[in-house]
Amino acid sequence: MSNRDTAIANALAWFDDDQGYFETLSKRVAVQTESQEPSQLPELYRYLEKFIRPDFEDIGYEVIVYDNPFEGQGPVLLATRIEDLALPTILGYGHGDAVCGQADRWTKGEGPWVLSRDGDHVYGRGTADNKAQHTTYMGALKAVIETRGRLGFNSKFMVETGEENGSKGLSELVAAHKDAFMADAYFASDGPRVDITKPNLNLGNRGCLNFDLLIEALEGGHHSGNWGGLLSNPGIVLSHAVACITDSKGKILVDGWTPGPIANSVREALNGVERDGGAHAPTIDQSWGEPGLTSAEKVYAWNSFEVLAFVTGNPSNPVNAIPPRARASCQLRFVVGTDLNKVEENLRKHLDAHGFEQVVITKPFEGNDAVFHAARTPPDHPWAQWMRRAVERTTGEVPVMIPNSGGSICNDVFQDVLGIPFVWMPLSYTGCSQHAPNEHILWSLTREGMGLVSGVY
Amino acid sequence: METMSRDSAISAIEGYFDDGDFMQDLARRVAIRTESPEPERRPELYHYLTDEMTPYLQAIGFECEIHENPRADAGPLLVATRTEGADLPTVMTYGHGDVVRGYDDQWREGLNPWEITVEGERWYGRGTADNKAQHTINLAAMKAVIEARGSLGFNVVALIETGEECGSPGLKEFCVANKDLFKADVFIASDGPRLQPGMPTVFMGSRGVFNFKMSLELRDGGHHSGNWGGLLANPGVIMSHALASVVDAKGKLLIEDWRPEPMTNSVRRAIAKLEVGGGDDAPEIDPEWGEPGLTPEEKVFGWNTFEIRAFETGNPRNPVNAIPPRAVAYGHIRYVVGTDPMGFLPALRKHLDAQGFENIELTAERDFMNATRLDPDHPWAQWAIKSIETTAKQEVAVLPNLGGTLPNDVFAEILGLPTIWVPHSYAGCSQHAPNEHVLAPVCRSALQIMTGLWWDLGDGKTPAST
Numbered sequence: 037m038s039n040r041d042t043a044i045a046n047a048l049a050w051f052d053d054d055q056g057y058f059e060t061l062s063k064r065v066a067v068q069t070e071s072q073e074p075s076q077l078p079e080l081y082r083y084l085e086k087f088i089r090p091d092f093e094d095i096g097y098e099v100i101v102y103d104n105p106f107e108g109q110g111p112v113l114l115a116t117r118i119e120d121l122a123l124p125t126i127l128g129y130g131h132g133d134a135v136c137g138q139a140d141r142w143t144k145g146e147g148p149w150v151l152s153r154d155g156d157h158v159y160g161r162g163t164a165d166n167k168a169q170h171t172t173y174m175g176a177l178k179a180v181i182e183t184r185g186r187l188g189f190n191s192k193f194m195v196e197t198g199e200e201n202g203s204k205g206l207s208e209l210v211a212a213h214k215d216a217f218m219a220d221a222y223f224a225s226d227g228p229r230v231d232i233t234k235p236n237l238n239l240g241n242r243g244c245l246n247f248d249l250l251i252e253a254l255e256g257g258h259h260s261g262n263w264g265g266l267l268s269n270p271g272i273v274l275s276h277a278v279a280c281i282t283d284s285k286g287k288i289l290v291d292g293w294t295p296g297p298i299a300n301s302v303r304e305a306l307n308g309v310e311r312d313g314g315a316h317a318p319t320i321d322q323s324w325g326e327p328g329l330t331s332a333e334k335v336y337a338w339n340s341f342e343v344l345a346f347v348t349g350n351p352s353n354p355v356n357a358i359p360p361r362a363r364a365s366c367q368l369r370f371v372v373g374t375d376l377n378k379v380e381e382n383l384r385k386h387l388d389a390h391g392f393e394q395v396v397i398t399k400p401f402e403g404n405d406a407v408f409h410a411a412r413t414p415p416d417h418p419w420a421q422w423m424r425r426a427v428e429r430t431t432g433e434v435p436v437m438i439p440n441s442g443g444s445i446c447n448d449v450f451q452d453v454l455g456i457p458f459v460w461m462p463l464s465y466t467g468c469s470q471h472a473p474n475e476h477i478l479w480s481l482t483r484e485g486m487g488l489v490s491g492v493y
Numbered sequence: 494m495e496t497m498s499r500d501s502a503i504s505a506i507e508g509y510f511d512d513g514d515f516m517q518d519l520a521r522r523v524a525i526r527t528e529s530p531e532p533e534r535r536p537e538l539y540h541y542l543t544d545e546m547t548p549y550l551q552a553i554g555f556e557c558e559i560h561e562n563p564r565a566d567a568g569p570l571l572v573a574t575r576t577e578g579a580d581l582p583t584v585m586t587y588g589h590g591d592v593v594r595g596y597d598d599q600w601r602e603g604l605n606p607w608e609i610t611v612e613g614e615r616w617y618g619r620g621t622a623d624n625k626a627q628h629t630i631n632l633a634a635m636k637a638v639i640e641a642r643g644s645l646g647f648n649v650v651a652l653i654e655t656g657e658e659c660g661s662p663g664l665k666e667f668c669v670a671n672k673d674l675f676k677a678d679v680f681i682a683s684d685g686p687r688l689q690p691g692m693p694t695v696f697m698g699s700r701g702v703f704n705f706k707m708s709l710e711l712r713d714g715g716h717h718s719g720n721w722g723g724l725l726a727n728p729g730v731i732m733s734h735a736l737a738s739v740v741d742a743k744g745k746l747l748i749e750d751w752r753p754e755p756m757t758n759s760v761r762r763a764i765a766k767l768e769v770g771g772g773d774d775a776p777e778i779d780p781e782w783g784e785p786g787l788t789p790e791e792k793v794f795g796w797n798t799f800e801i802r803a804f805e806t807g808n809p810r811n812p813v814n815a816i817p818p819r820a821v822a823y824g825h826i827r828y829v830v831g832t833d834p835m836g837f838l839p840a841l842r843k844h845l846d847a848q849g850f851e852n853i854e855l856t857a858e859r860d861f862m863n864a865t866r867l868d869p870d871h872p873w874a875q876w877a878i879k880s881i882e883t884t885a886k887q888e889v890a891v892l893p894n895l896g897g898t899l900p901n902d903v904f905a906e907i908l909g910l911p912t913i914w915v916p917h918s919y920a921g922c923s924q925h926a927p928n929e930h931v932l933a934p935v936c937r938s939a940l941q942i943m944t945g946l947w948w949d950l951g952d953g954k955t956p957a958s959t
Contacts, residue, residue, distance in 0.1 A: 242719060244814070254776050257926035260800045261700060261897020262686055264827050265783040265792035266769065267776055268744060271801030271822075275733040276742035284734035284849065286727060311724065318712050318725055325723040340722035343729030345812040346820070349803030353530065354823035355593055356702065356898075357925045358800055364729070365812035369722045391742065404812050443719025466720065 039184055040491065044430065047179035047490040051483055057175060058158075062151040063087055064132075064167045065160035071110055071133035071201040080110035080197035083132040088113055088174075088195050095178050097193070102213065106205035110197030114216060117191045125190035127219035127456070128177075130170025131199035131226070134162030141473040148475070159476045164468035168477045169225040169485075170195060172463060176489040187493065192219055199226075202406045203446040210453050221419045222450045222458035223492065225485070227443065228466040231310060231436045232481075235427050235488055238460040239305075239420055240412030240440030241447050242336075242369045245379050246344070246400040249277060249364040253394070257349075257357035270362035271348035277392040278364055281383070282341050286324045292382035294326075295373030298337045302439040305415035306332040309436055317466065335442040339370040344404075365400055371440060372412040411447035411458075412440045419457040423492065427461070430491035435461075461488065499948045502641035503884065506634060506944040510937045515633065516616070520609045521545065522590075522625045523618040529568055529591035529658045538568040538655040541590040546571055546653055553636045555651070563670065564663040568655030572674055575649045582955050583648040585677035585910060588628025589657035589684070592620035599927040606929070617930040622922035626931045627683040627939075628653065630917055634943035638951065646951020650675055660704075660859040661900040668907050678955075679873045680910040681946070683917050683939075685897050688767055688890040690919040690935055693881050693942055696892035697867030697874055697912060699899045700794075703834045704802075704825040704858040705841075707735065711852075715807075715815030728820035729806035735850045736822060739841070740799050744782045750840035754831040756795045763869055763893050764790045775921035793896035797828040823858070827898065830864045863902035865912070866894045872956035873911040877946065881915065884945030885938065915942065 050056040067083045070076045081101070089099045092115035102112045110133060118125075137148035145152035145159025152159045158168075173193070180187055194217065198204055210217045229236040251270040258267055282288050309332040311320065325334040334340070348362035349355070368379055380397055387395050399405060413420055415437055427435045441460075450458040463485035469475045509515055525541045528534045539559070547557045555573040562568055568591060595606040604610050606619035616626075638645055652675070656662050668675060687694040709728045716725055739747060746752050756764070767790045769778070783792040792798070806820035807813075826837055838855050845853055867874060869891050881889050895914065905912045917939035923929045949955075 242722075244719065246812075246814070256923055256928060258776055259897060259920075259924050259926075260798070260802070260825065261702070261827055261895065262793070262920045262924075263776065264798035264800055264896065265744070265796060266778045266789055268779045268782045269800050271804050272736065272740055272744060272799075273742060275736040275801070275804070278730060278733035279737040282730055284731060286723070286730060318716050318721065320724045321726040324726045331724055334723035335720070338723055340718070341730075342718045342722055342727050342816055343733070343806060344718070344814065345805075345807030345809040345817065346729045346733070347803075347805050347809035348801060349823065351803040351805035351821065351823070353594060354803040355925050356704070356802060356825060359803065362804070363809065365807065365809065367718060367722075367814065369719060401812060404814070441719065442722060443717065 043180045043183035044487045044490045046183050047176055047486050048483065050175055050179065051486045057171065058151065061163070061168055061171050064171060065151045065162055066149055068137065068149055069133045069162065069197060070136045071198050072136055074108055077108065077110065080133060084111055084113040084195060084197065088132065091174055092193065095181050102209055104198065104205040105208045105212065109205045112197070112206065112209055113195045115193045117187065119186055119190055123189045124221065125192060125219040127217065127222045128173055128191070128193035129222070129224035130173065130195045131166045131197065132195050133197040133200050134165065135200045135471050137161050138473050144474040144476070153479065156479050157476045158479050159474060161475055163477045164464040164475055165470040166199070166226050168482055169463050172482065172485050172489055173225065175486060176493050179490050180493045192217065199446070206446060207449050207453055210449050214454065218454060219456055222456050223423065223461070225461050225463045226445065227441060227460070227462045228464045228468060229462050230438055232465045234433060235431055235435040236438060236462055237420070237423055237427065237435050238438045238441050238462060239415060240372065241408065241410065241445050242371050242440055242442055243376055243410030244367065244369050244408040244444040245376060246365070246367045246404055247380065248398045248400050249274060249366060250361070250396045250398050251394055252361045254360040256360055257355065260356050260358050263358055267358050269358050271359055273392070274348065274362035274364055274395065277387060277395045278343060280386070280390045287326055288339060288341055290382055290386045292375065292378055293368065294339055295371050298333060301414055301416040302337050305437045305439050306330065306336055309438065336438050336440055337371055339368060339374055342367045369442065370410055372410045374410060376409060408444035409448035409452065411451040413457040413459060415439055417457050420459055423459045426492045427488055430488050498641055499945065502637050502948055503941050503944050505641055506637040506940045507937070509633060509637065510940055515629070515936065515940065516609060518633065519621065519626055519629050522629060523609055523620055524607055526595065526607060527591045527620065527655060528594050529656050530594055535568065538591060542569055542571040542653060542655065546590065549632065550651070553639055560667065562656065562663040563666040567659070567662040570655070570667055571653040573651040575645065577644055577646070577648055581647050582950065583650065583677040584950060585675050585680045585904065586631060586649060586651045587682040587904070588631070588653045589624045589655065590653050591655040591658050592623065593658045593925050595619050596927050601928050604928060614933045615930040616933060617928060619929055621931040622918035622929055623924040624657070624684050626936055627917045630936060630939045631683055631943050634940055634947050637944050638947045642951065645947065646953070650677060657900065660862065662860060664900050665903050665907060668903050672908065675908050677910055680904045680912045681877065681915065683915050684899055685895050685914065685916040686918045686920045686922060687916050687935065688769065688892065690932055692890045693885045693887065693938070694890040694892065694916055695874065695877055695881065696895045696914045696916070697869065698830070698865035698894035698905065699901050700827040700829055700894060700896055701834060701862050701864035702825055702827055702898040703837050703861040705838060706856045706858050707732065707822045707824060707853050708819065709853045710819045712818045714818055715813065718814050718816050721816055725816050727816050729817060731850065732804065732806065732820040732822055732853070735845060735848070735853055736801060738844070738848045745784055746797060746799055748840050748844045750836055751797060751799065751826060753797050753829050756791065760795055760893050763891065764794050767794065767890060767892065769793055769920070794892055794894060795829060797826055797832055799824060799826050827896070828864055829894065830866045832864065834861050834863065862898050862900055863906065864894065865901045865905045867905070867912055869893060871911055873913060876956055877913045880946045880949040881942050884942050915946070
């Protein structure tokens with residue numbers, strides 16, 4: 037048995053031991069790290085100091101816990117193990133915070149803060165997102181060190197505690213301590229697999245910009261009998277404005293709102309990628325979106341525009357009046373190649389050109405106003421290719437490689453602040469009820485992940 | 494002598510206004526929360542008819558009976574009659590005691606929909622303009638004539654319903670079943686706005702209204718826009734396109750069958766004398782909006798209009814990053830005589846299907862009210878115009894029909910009466926919206942006009958008696 041196989045076997049032995057993985061994760065889930073609750077800030081510190089720091093120190097890491105540069109935001113832990121400056125340095129990532137528990141809405145397990153196993157389902161808040169995922173990575177690092185006596189590379193691992201609250205302050209903190217966080221490459225896990233049947237590698241994320249379109253035409257409603265035909269109806273005008281942004285099949289019509297041609301390496305990576313969201317996934321509308329693209333290309337290599345919400349008048353009690361205003365909450369998801377700084381300017385030009393000067397582009401509601409940059413490590417980058425081979429060596433099959441996820445995460449920290457290539461290997465699945473009650477992981481899938489991560493390390 | 498008495502009746506009604514009695518009557522009525530769209534306000538509808546209107550009318554010699562609505566979920570109707578003689582003319586009059594929702598929290602600070610607040614010439618309160626001040630004026634004017642003359646000199650049947658703001662459910666059935674109660678020579682009532690606040694106005698019909706709902710249900714729940722954006726059709730986008738295909742960005746109707754017949758020359762001529770505008774606080778008319786080539790007056794009185802009354806997708810108060818599962822739009826058409834309302838939804842269905850919007854469902858929302866018109870040369874119209882001109886000493890604006898909608902089809906078509914409406918509100922009154930109000934000088938002038946009109950009706954020189 038090779039060292040590599042032994043390391044994987046040791047990691048899985050720890051995983052299967054009741055006192056091992058399950059026990060460790062139980063303790064972590066029990067900490068109520070709700071980062072959206074300001075009163076839970078002490079819990080975020082306790083999580084890092086009591087449940088992360090000692091485990092890294094035990095396997096020879098130096099640990100620093102940085103305060104967040106922003107008042108009231110959670111701390112960031114950095115564990116560093118330098119074996120030889122000549123060796124490559126790999127940065128890992130996890131987040132210790134979770135969304136709010138929503139304890140009264142759980143119908144499975146024993147509530148959000150008690151890890152509870154029911155067959156293949158293991159319930160608990162933060163299991164899928166992200167406590168199990170970094171617990172796996174930490175377990176794998178330990179198994180490799182214990183088997184090989186060393187890692188054979190330098191390792192840095194950060195655990196932040198504000199991801200569910202928009203990772204506020206993370207960019208600033210990393211920028212301020214750039215040397216401490218600097219690495220040659222990045223490898224971590226968050227989010228779900230696109231295709232549950234195979235290991236997935238994910239090289240970036242779509243960016244996301246939310247904005248509102250607003251028409252304030254009148255001070256109050258006006259009787260449609262007395263004024264119908266004399267006053268412009270903001271609902272009609274805003275419907276037209278929305279209708280000029282995409283066609284009725286979702287194809288984007290705004291200049292500068294689509295990326296350039298899809299790179300060959302991206303197209304190749306997506307070739308054969310199927311969207312398999314499991315049993316409860318919605319049916320894909322084949323005729324929706326950019327014509328000529330595959331489903332995978334539409335989500336991972338193209339931009340999409342959404343009306344998240346639209347309101348005019350009083351929809352719960354419509355009255356016979358011309359409404360005074362109309363508001364559409366909109367969103368553009370975009371891949372690398374779209375200039376974020378020109379999204380609004382290009383829309384303004386487009387609306388003006390269609391005669392919608394009176395439509396105001398404005399900030400979205402607070403709480404839905406986070407801006408994410410698009411990020412992507414090219415699929416043909418050596419680090420991406422090396423990762424692909426490492427995973428293949430463990431499982432014997434070629435992993436699904438996604439140029440970027442459809443959703444949005446803080447990759448710009450690695451892409452723009454540190455400037456290093458990054459690869460994600462998600463270990464959860466889309467049915468995990470992440471951010472909802474009954475969050476869970478699949479025990480079998482998590483065990484598989486344990487082996488995969490150990491193999492890579 | 495007769496002129497002296499007419500003048501004295503009018504000066505008595507001026508006293509009623511100037512002494513604050515009119516405001517007192519109105520305030521008492523506004524305080525009753527007769528919001529007919531709220532089912533739990535149903536007892537208030539009975540309260541209004543039983544405890545407020547009935548005693549008032551009985552005190553001036555009316556016999557009152559409250560009838561249950563033929564529709565179980567709709568409000569009661571009050572029929573009040575005062576019969577003076579079989580040889581005298583009979584007038585049917587009408588009012589509605591119900592109001593739209595208060596929307597209490599949307600009123601300007603310092604205003605309360607259920608109390609009269611006076612600011613300069615404005616009296617704020619829900620239902621002031623629509624319709625409580627209007628029937629309060631008309632009945633108080635009858636009272637003034639009775640007190641001045643000792644009798645009216647005509648017979649009255651008054652109908653006060655409590656469902657107008659819900660589309661007058663059951664009104665048609667009730668009138669069909671009780672035609673005998675409403676035998677009359679003429680219908681005279683008040684609702685809606687004057688053409689200009691300072692210009693006495695009559696109209697002889699109204700645009701019809703047809704309400705409907707468009708709904709698009711694509712799936713059960715929302716889906717994360719990152720994971721699914723580009724793959725799942727967005728109902729908000731599709732509904733926007735569908736609406737944009739019905740009417741252009743300047744309000745021009747794009748469905749051929751929704752457009753009315755060209756106006757006749759007589760209607761065009763009548764409309765040409767009119768000038769719309771609503772006083773100081775009225776919104777600015779958008780000259781670019783609506784059917785190209787028509788005057789603003791032709792757009793309101795001689796054409797059909799489509800409005801989006803409400804449109805919703807997602808959760809507008811708290812938008813989340815998800816593709817919403819459904820969208821719903823509430824639309825309506827105001828239409829003039831000559832357009833068949835039964836054709837609206839079939840035409841829309843055909844149009845949407847042709848545009849690829851087969852999956853948008855259409856539902857007619859409630860009873861529609863038909864469009865009506867009476868020739869401005871009709872003897873009763875000419876009689877009323879002359880009476881009003883005598884009192885107001887100024888020219889009267891004559892509209893072939895109101896831009897808004899009244900259940901006039903019931904009176905004109907079912908009961909077969911010549912219908913004359915004398916409105917006492919104005920277009921800037923925020924009817925159906927927060928901050929509804931009436932103008933004090935218009936109310937005072939309306940009291941004079943109606944007293945003169947009732948006086949003249951009992952004077953023996955009416956079209957019916959000659």
